[in-house]
Amino acid sequence: MHPGSTEVQSSVPPTDGLPRFGRSPFGGRGLQRGVTAVVRVKNEAHNLRFSLAPLLRATDAVILVDNQSSDGTAEVAHGVAAALGLSDRLWILDYPFALSRCGPEHLLTPPDSVHSLVYFNNWAFSHVRTAYALKWDGDMALTAEGAAQIRDFCWQVGYTRVNLLLPRHPLYVESEQVGYLDLGLHNVEHYGHPILSSYSYVKAFEWEMLRVPQGSRNHALPGGSCLELKHLDEDEFAHWTDHEAFATSSRTRRKRREFATFQAIKAGRWDACDRLFRIEAPRGVHIVDHVAREWLPRAARPLVHDREMPPRS
Template sequence: MSPVRGADIPCLEQDPAYDVHWPWRAGPLPQGLTCVFRVKNEARNLPWVIPPMLEAVQHVVLVDNLSDDGTPDVAREAAASIGAAERLEVHSYPHRVSRAGTEHLATRHDSVHSLTHFYNWSFSHVRTAYSMKWDGDMVLTTEGVGVLRDLSWQLHDSGAIVAIPRHPLSIESESVAWIDLGFRFLEPWIYPMGPEFTFVKAFEWEVREFPETSQRIIAPEGLCVELKWLDQDEFSHWSAMDFDESRAPRKRREWQVYSALMEGRGEEVQGLHRIEAPPGVHVIDYVTDTWLPHAERPLVRRGRRIES
């Protein structure tokens, strides 16, 4: 079997359904912002993740990778709960994707098993001028919804990319969580769609390219939290835990925080704060609706910035 003629990135396995066809080849894309989720077993998080995102952007593309916990159905239910079912598009990617780290490095960039190809295929479903990479465990605050809603229209034709700080939130129970404000986790999330903004292979994971001349906008702190449940393995998608300090400082910090909390040493970690929600309020809702919006700025007062 030969690749489909005209494919921009034919996959190594010669399966036409998973060749990449970029949408801009058909002409300019309309104004707007589409959020792309690449998810596996995120059913637990999506009731907090999907509704605020659909309030913030015009369209959501969710690509499910071999979930066995009902993730696609939970996503659809979450969208329907706010009357936005028609703005959620769900796709299946039924190939085992190499884990970040050494497995990723050993996998060819154009294989269906590569993170790089998985991401390019996922983003090929975007039909707006701007796209946003987002994770299935990241929850927008009320402020975050407003900022993204404004950006989705202001960015059109600007060529700018947007980096958004996020704050890891380790969930101990329904009422207790730990928020990491010791380091500033900053990563570009929003990009124009076009041939200069595709994904390429790096050492540990995929990287989205962009021209050096691109304007870089840094969003304010407090827009989103990244959920990390202490009763489950948050590092199962990694093939090794020996994170390189120069290339993967974010994962190294996350591993240090996780280890400290599992050993009951959370108070010893600089910048890690324990939060207890009022009775009857889930700690995730409390942090995103009340605690973070009212916390004194700057949120991250010391420690170096971590960029991905």
């Protein structure tokens, strides 16, 4: 099944932009049994071999939505799929509008604007032709355990109305050999949901969030399932209006820890951060592969003793 095999009929026009960027509501007729991963990316070429390959193996289809990348992201994605012999599972869409950054900029953008994170996500998911979808970022890399769990979940979920919660552990990448894994706090969000009209992305104060039906059930994968890659030689907070946007809100506790941890590592003070582990990969093994396939699967459980509360049902 190719994810682009069915033409999407637009029924919700944007308030600006081009008519072809209207979107259909979630659901509709003709959805097939299966799971599609929707990967929203901008300049993620360097991460795709870690993030895209496990998804192509585990899911029925991957829709990669490229938002104005300038680093050859789309070409790299095609190359990853071709190397695996899974090009028929990959569909790449181009979204040519600048998106409002999280925080005040997002708050001031109407949700029905093509520049809104809300509209962007709803447009992306309106192209899904399977009964279930995973929301994915280009910097999210499944571990060995996580890849097996996602494969198992995908063949079981069918048309079941259950939401998937996925914990992520930040891995700060210093070089191909060295990284810093934060097990002091992880984030548990909705990352999988049925494609139904009762689900959609709506506006929250700092970002978009998934609206789920009241009383819907959640299934959470265990800790150690997924890494969130953060490169110390890049601006990992460029998608925020400014650093003050997450300075005080209780909703941005995780973001404040990420910023403080990032700054501490850059300043050589990583050992002052609680439960932050400096890890060196064996010669010839990339640090992401080492952590995902060797270090985390062997680490003592529970991995995290302090975490944000999962979303309410």
